[in-house]
Amino acid sequence: MIMDKAKQEPLISVKNLYKVFGPNGKKVLEQVKAGKSKDEILAETGHTVGLSDINVDVYPGEIFVVMGLSGSGKSTLIRHFNRLIEPTAGEIIVQGSDVMALNSKDLQTFRRHKMSMVFQRFGLMPHHTVLDNIGYGLQIQGVAKDERKQRAMEWLETVGLGGYQSQFPAQLSGGQQQRVGLARALCTDADILLMDEAFSALDPLIRSEMQDQLIELQEKLHKTIVFITHDLDEALRLGDRIAILRDGVLVQQGRPVDILLNPADDYVEAFVKDVNRARALTVETVMKPQVVRISAETIGEAVAEMRKAKDDYGYYVNDDGYQGVITQETLENVEKEDYNKAIDASLLEDVPAIQSDALLEAVIPETLDSDHPLPVLNADGDVEGHLSRSTLAEVLSEHNSAEESDEKKPTTNKSLAA
Template sequence: MSKSSTTPLIQIKGLYKIFGKTPEKLLPDVKAGKSKDDILAASGHTVGLQQIDLDIERGEIFVIMGLSGSGKSTLIRHFNRLIDPTEGQIIVEGEDVMKLDEKGLQHFRRHKMSMVFQRFGLMPHRTVLQNVAYGLQVQGVSKAERDNKATEWLETVGLAGYEQQYPSQLSGGQQQRVGLARALCTDAEILLMDEAFSALDPLIRSEMQDQLIGLQEKLQKTIIFITHDLDEALRLGDRIAILRDGKLIQQGRPVDILLNPADDYVEAFVKDVNRARALTVDTVMQPQSLRISTETIGEALAQMRQAKVQHGYYMNDEGYQGALCRERLESFDSSRHGDAIDDKVLETVPGIQSDALIEQVIPDTIEHELPLPVLDEDGELQGQLSRASVVEVLTDQQSNEENTVDKAEGTDKKKPDEERVSA
């Protein structure tokens, strides 16, 4: 039966996990709100997960994060039923994984999901090529085909020439690339990555994050990524879910988590994040002032007067050309109103990409008085970014941390705020 394109690829519904001899008997207490510590003290049972509801879309990187003991690794092991829930549904492409028999579950694990482990999980007695090809071997693929495919994936992750090496001969970063190649080699649509980069040195970890982002742009897999690191979550995640003591505290886009933390626990997570490195232009931009595509100074001036704006962005068949300032156009004699718009009347204001990090565009926002036009990948006008918008999002973070400056002051007192960013 065909599924609606709007149906999530993965749905987790009402998931509970209690570890112990008689978990079902403790379910009513958990649902009634009895604390994790009280249940452990009274019964010796550990509450792992409580009332988890998640929808994961096809082709997204969905990050599940939390501190040690939050339940994130327990949750990811439910997706492929390495752990069975005490109660709840795990639905993948409309099929309830809990209803699969042993043979169906085996097929599901071999073909639908692959896993990348924190400590690489490589087999030391097998070569790099054999490690990468292992999943295909389990699927029954011929040696020639699996070796060809494994060789291609090693090349994709930057390990061409290492086929006959053994894991012990590789660095940690190289071993994790082998683990990633092995997971991708099976062509599984879903990748489960449990703290996959946390054992790596910071520089190598950053390189692996870059590589995963680059691969995802090409492959569009559905990736469920576990981490305790918020910077990593913000960098990788299309959406983020934050767990605490087995409960889902907040889920949403990185910008939602960053700017609107659900409670003090999430706020403590996000308070030290450098927003300029985490937020993109499209999260703080405003609607563009005016798109001007007329041919003469007079027509442009009339358009700005009608719209009651002081500036606009001139677009022609070749795309964005520059900004027009109403005050300057009004300074021209009316005899020039029939003149064509050219470089002599255009203000040189650079366009910026909507997916650029705020950090990358701060110099341009400081240098130019007019807001910067925000363009999409096709060069179409999407909005504008002003100094005030950048200042507001950055000084809002500072005032929250210092708890001394009212958030609203960033929008009214523009000059001091702009001087603060310049400094």
């Protein structure tokens, strides 16, 4: 998980980036800035607008996904980061350095040590062994042969290809070849990993396995990854944040949940329309804030806490964590002479807790079966929110309802026995 970006400086910062393909790109740029469309400029000048006023920040340790349809400019954008494509105008700052100011020698060093790329078609050298392919970037860096082989072997094992070091690319499946490509990119120990449609050529099952492996590796490595895809499901699964391009224009960027639940325009809405939200959203992204928390030791103390609450129930928590739901009705039925007694299981309703990182799909049965919203626990086991049937229904519906939530309302009679 990435840190709070408000406390971080971006690792990559792209400012006012334009790319116009054609012999008079800088001259045509003025028409782009004047607001002419991509189609108009192509018809009038024969030039193609690749990117128009792109502004993005990529933060350390995040997977930043750039997506869009073919021709949207996503691959053009990623190739600007290491100046495989020269911009028509704009700034590209990487780790505080202006990439546009690098001379040929510095740019070569930058490409060898700062960024690694994983390509859609693997880009492996057919006459080199798997081990030599993985260690190729280190060879370019001038790393000694013994160290190169040792590091390459470590990454070979990491991506699950132990025993394949002497094989050649043609002897491997597509998924195995892409694992070699991933290991080669990681082997250089570059801070930034650029992945351009890296899994698009793979069969769906192998593609899913590669996504799983990337997520698993990222949890250990915390690389900064810029991932290009045309597949929204892949973007939602991998991305900490997503940028969506259309005809070279950045139409929306944000967290997956923001894009899924609040598409910026019809173009983005068309992307998200058919997404299975239950498989894409976690509980944490849609839960509501924590409701009443009862932490009293005695029934009388619980009565006092409930009296101050707006709801007619609360989550009972003791030193062992969340124990169950206690209701106003239950407390009202306790005799006053028993107020000094400890709260025990007989006073609690068994309402299951759910984890904040669980997919909605996994918690639908419990949510629908419970009379009360379910408490949401964080990784430390603390209650940090709740999920109700009405919230679940609203999120999973095709169009969010503007009606008020029908979540269980508090009773109007809050007069507990004194």
